[in-house]
Amino acid sequence: MSVAAQPLANDHAHEEGHHEPTFIEKYIFSTDHKMIAKQYLITGLIMGFIGIAMSMLMRLQLAWPNETFWIYEVLLGRFGEDGVMDPSIYLALSTIHGTIMIFYVLTAGLSGTFSNLLIPLQIGARDMASGFMNMLSYWLFALSCVVIVSSFFVEAGPASSGWTVYPPLSALPQAIGGSGLGMTLWLVAITIFIASSLLGSLNYIVTVLNLRTQGMTMTRLPLTIWAFFVTAIIGVVSFPVLLAAGLLLLMDRSFGTSFFLSDIYIQGEVLSYQGGSPVLYEHLFWFLGHPEVYIVLLPALGITSEIIATNSRKPIFGYRAMIASILAIAFLSTVVWGHHMFVSGMNPFLGSVFTFTTLLIAIPSGVKAFNYITTLWKGNLQLNPAMLFSIGLVSTFVTGGLTGIILGDSTLDINVHDTYFVIAHFHLVMGISALYGLFAGIYHWFPKMFGRMMSKNLGYVHFWITAVGAYGIFFPMHFIGMAGLPRRYYKFTEFPYFDDLADTNILISVFAFITAAAQIFFVYNFIHSIFYGKKAEQNPWKSNTLEWTTPVKHIHGNWPGEIPKVYRWSYDYSKRNKEDTDYIIAGQDFVPQNVPIQDNEEEMNE
Amino acid sequence: MTALLIILVAALLGITIWQISKIFKLSQPIESDDSQIATNEDNQKQGKIFLAFTVFLYGLMIYSFWSLSKFYAPGASSHAEDYDQLFFISLGLIMFVQVIIQFLIHWFAYKYRGKKGQKALFYADNDKLEFIWTIIPVITLAALIIYGLFSWSEIMNVQETDDTLVVEIYAYQFDWRARYSGEDGTLGEANVRFIEGINQLGLNESDPYSQDDIITTELHLPVDRQVLFKFRSQDVLHSAYFPFFRSQMNVVPGMTTQFGFTPTTTSKEIRNSEYMVEKVKNINEIRQNNDNLGPDEKDYEFEYYLLCNKICGVSHYNMQMKIVVETEEEYQKWISEQQTFGELTAQN
Numbered sequence: 001m002s003v004a005a006q007p008l009a010n011d012h013a014h015e016e017g018h019h020e021p022t023f024i025e026k027y028i029f030s031t032d033h034k035m036i037a038k039q040y041l042i043t044g045l046i047m048g049f050i051g052i053a054m055s056m057l058m059r060l061q062l063a064w065p066n067e068t069f070w071i072y073e074v075l076l077g078r079f080g081e082d083g084v085m086d087p088s089i090y091l092a093l094s095t096i097h098g099t100i101m102i103f104y105v106l107t108a109g110l111s112g113t114f115s116n117l118l119i120p121l122q123i124g125a126r127d128m129a130s131g132f133m134n135m136l137s138y139w140l141f142a143l144s145c146v147v148i149v150s151s152f153f154v155e156a157g158p159a160s161s162g163w164t165v166y167p168p169l170s171a172l173p174q175a176i177g178g179s180g181l182g183m184t185l186w187l188v189a190i191t192i193f194i195a196s197s198l199l200g201s202l203n204y205i206v207t208v209l210n211l212r213t214q215g216m217t218m219t220r221l222p223l224t225i226w227a228f229f230v231t232a233i234i235g236v237v238s239f240p241v242l243l244a245a246g247l248l249l250l251m252d253r254s255f256g257t258s259f260f261l262s263d264i265y266i267q268g269e270v271l272s273y274q275g276g277s278p279v280l281y282e283h284l285f286w287f288l289g290h291p292e293v294y295i296v297l298l299p300a301l302g303i304t305s306e307i308i309a310t311n312s313r314k315p316i317f318g319y320r321a322m323i324a325s326i327l328a329i330a331f332l333s334t335v336v337w338g339h340h341m342f343v344s345g346m347n348p349f350l351g352s353v354f355t356f357t358t359l360l361i362a363i364p365s366g367v368k369a370f371n372y373i374t375t376l377w378k379g380n381l382q383l384n385p386a387m388l389f390s391i392g393l394v395s396t397f398v399t400g401g402l403t404g405i406i407l408g409d410s411t412l413d414i415n416v417h418d419t420y421f422v423i424a425h426f427h428l429v430m431g432i433s434a435l436y437g438l439f440a441g442i443y444h445w446f447p448k449m450f451g452r453m454m455s456k457n458l459g460y461v462h463f464w465i466t467a468v469g470a471y472g473i474f475f476p477m478h479f480i481g482m483a484g485l486p487r488r489y490y491k492f493t494e495f496p497y498f499d500d501l502a503d504t505n506i507l508i509s510v511f512a513f514i515t516a517a518a519q520i521f522f523v524y525n526f527i528h529s530i531f532y533g534k535k536a537e538q539n540p541w542k543s544n545t546l547e548w549t550t551p552v553k554h555i556h557g558n559w560p561g562e563i564p565k566v567y568r569w570s571y572d573y574s575k576r577n578k579e580d581t582d583y584i585i586a587g588q589d590f591v592p593q594n595v596p597i598q599d600n601e602e603e604m605n606e
Numbered sequence: 607m608t609a610l611l612i613i614l615v616a617a618l619l620g621i622t623i624w625q626i627s628k629i630f631k632l633s634q635p636i637e638s639d640d641s642q643i644a645t646n647e648d649n650q651k652q653g654k655i656f657l658a659f660t661v662f663l664y665g666l667m668i669y670s671f672w673s674l675s676k677f678y679a680p681g682a683s684s685h686a687e688d689y690d691q692l693f694f695i696s697l698g699l700i701m702f703v704q705v706i707i708q709f710l711i712h713w714f715a716y717k718y719r720g721k722k723g724q725k726a727l728f729y730a731d732n733d734k735l736e737f738i739w740t741i742i743p744v745i746t747l748a749a750l751i752i753y754g755l756f757s758w759s760e761i762m763n764v765q766e767t768d769d770t771l772v773v774e775i776y777a778y779q780f781d782w783r784a785r786y787s788g789e790d791g792t793l794g795e796a797n798v799r800f801i802e803g804i805n806q807l808g809l810n811e812s813d814p815y816s817q818d819d820i821i822t823t824e825l826h827l828p829v830d831r832q833v834l835f836k837f838r839s840q841d842v843l844h845s846a847y848f849p850f851f852r853s854q855m856n857v858v859p860g861m862t863t864q865f866g867f868t869p870t871t872t873s874k875e876i877r878n879s880e881y882m883v884e885k886v887k888n889i890n891e892i893r894q895n896n897d898n899l900g901p902d903e904k905d906y907e908f909e910y911y912l913l914c915n916k917i918c919g920v921s922h923y924n925m926q927m928k929i930v931v932e933t934e935e936e937y938q939k940w941i942s943e944q945q946t947f948g949e950l951t952a953q954n
Contacts, residue, residue, distance in 0.1 A: 087921065168843065169917065169919065176919045265801050270799050314726045314729065315730040345856050348758065352759065359751050362743060363744060366739060366740075370735075373714065378726065379727075380718065380720045380725060380726040381715060383653060388652065391711060395712070402703060405747075406693070410758045411689065411755075414854050415854065418847075418915045419915070453643075460652065475667065490922070493898075495926065496906040500885065504677075521626075534641065573726065
């Protein structure tokens, strides 16, 4: 089927040059996947800046809860009057920080950027299956960003019931100020976001299935594409459930239905809701919420698979096992949601079932980690910044993943549920790991996106400070969690028992500030390199995948002439000839996918 | 301590800036190759930094275990011992894996750093290896799952006996109440629709069982007697978290949830335990030096507490209830001094 699609696309390519795109067509309402990828990236990074800034305010508050800081008043206005942070805005910060980082930065910013950039380029397609849908997807995302940020300017404050927005707290403005207009805006923003995500995901799926170039069988796809493809499928399966939950919540809020509410007495008044169940909402939410973790993580793992193989100058170890584990993770991710609800009041028998499925997911995850390590083994590691971030990802993914074994065990979850142990766990395994994946991707494909190189030395500084800081924040955090320190607390001073944890909280905050400050190197490097970076060569990392066969200067349709044909998988790094005297192509340790099988080469059985 | 940390940060930042400026200086004149692709020298340097980073990472892990694991709260319920054992086995296992895997990752990053003329090994697959690292986690996890499930069903399936004390924990923004069933041993019917005036928990006044119910602001529990908690919420989700008893259950409006445990250590005993004496001493030293505290707040004495662990509103951070675990006699004495619901309503 991929063959049939090509002649059309070729014809399309010949139109190039007939029509000079206007500024608006080129930079704003562009339907070109490369431009849309850049739009996603820059929007995602801006959202990331906002999200991280929020976490800094929270860390400042947690480290010195009884001190005043003028910065609160500057940034939070009347919620920070006289330099004292209002407890309600602390909850709002944690809610919006979570929402922004998970949905806007790590879903759209990461998957949106690299799926758009790499799917057509790596499978050998002129563009996405539907450029228009793709453009629509981005602009819905941009609109959603505006809505969620605007909720900070609402009188009663933005949504403040945690990023999970559990009702009844999120349904009743009487329960917390943020559940008024702020919560409505949150629901509107997420609804638009889901529409954007679905348009994008369907497009990715169709493109991968239909527009692969000649010879690009599914088992020759780079692992990046496998990851994006499966991520898109998980998104299509699970996001609609969140939409349903959001709509039901909206109805409970606005039209008096009782899906999630029952028997409530608040502010001296019995409400009329009867028969609903907040636990139902938890089920619906986590049916998306847990796969969401893998929506965030799989693209990062796909990106690092590619970068680690390229920079190790070795094929990724166990290509088929990697695909199998992506598929296994995708399947299992939809049957483990209940591990967020061990103590929610659901039937304890279900807890047993979810413990079982949850711990199963450790197996494919373990296979991936071991395969990465074996890929490093006996390599010739080119320690570019992207490679450092990829190795960093393997490290944090293992550290964070291992504590999942404790949290996924229903018995052990009882006492660490909703404590800082959880915060430490998921920030390492999905927050930091996915961010490393994002950074790795940016450093690696920056030359493809902007035609220039990022400064490697600034990249090194950025990585090392971030690596030290990230562990400095989150490793000690497990221990305050084990002390029983609950999350989403505005301050801990109401419990004298926690007084001796204050120093550790300060230590964590200090690491957090250093880590955040290190991102300035990245921001400077990123912006400076777009305009003044060294001009990139066509294939700077000596990589095998098809995107490096396109010219540095972006053209509509990606390849000036015919679309390249594919003859091999993308991991023929350091492959030796039959006689074992040299590489297949003498003196060159890589064989791009569009190079036919050579005479002196043993063909791998595919 | 805070001042010391600030100085430490300033020093670290200073070192950072110094190092960065050094990198800038080093990178500019010497490097003729400004391709921004890692050179042989970069590989050497970054490989060595990986080694240094390994030292940092292991140092951090050792520091955390050495000086922070003391935060792990002592257990005081009959299943706490079982819980802690499973916890430490799991923790030991994951730390064992962690120590090995992190070493491999960083050691390989150092050992196989790119060198001129070095050739990578074309090594794409090995079914035997794949099988080994699939099957080992399968077996280990199977053991952990089975162990965990036994503990889980033991903790969650409370076998109620005649001796079991049934207590309702009632949550609302932002406080807790406890309701004891009184002499008849049965909690009276309740619903938020009955809330009126003094009847803050919404007991059905016409239900005879509710008359002898006792509503309190502190939770008193007799030691070594099984307690079954029935949780009820008036407004939003809360979570009743009893850290010392390794117990937690969400409190859900519209339904009753439950959790049971047997306290094994009285408040007095734990206060006099070596661990707690040491800890409280340390806390009181911190409190003496805290200028934000009034003179009467400086002396802290340990009490068990129940806290809210599910975001429930602006004062979520201060929703707690004191728990007293005492001998059966002390408990009987205390409960007999409390007012019953019938007496409460009769007064008004």
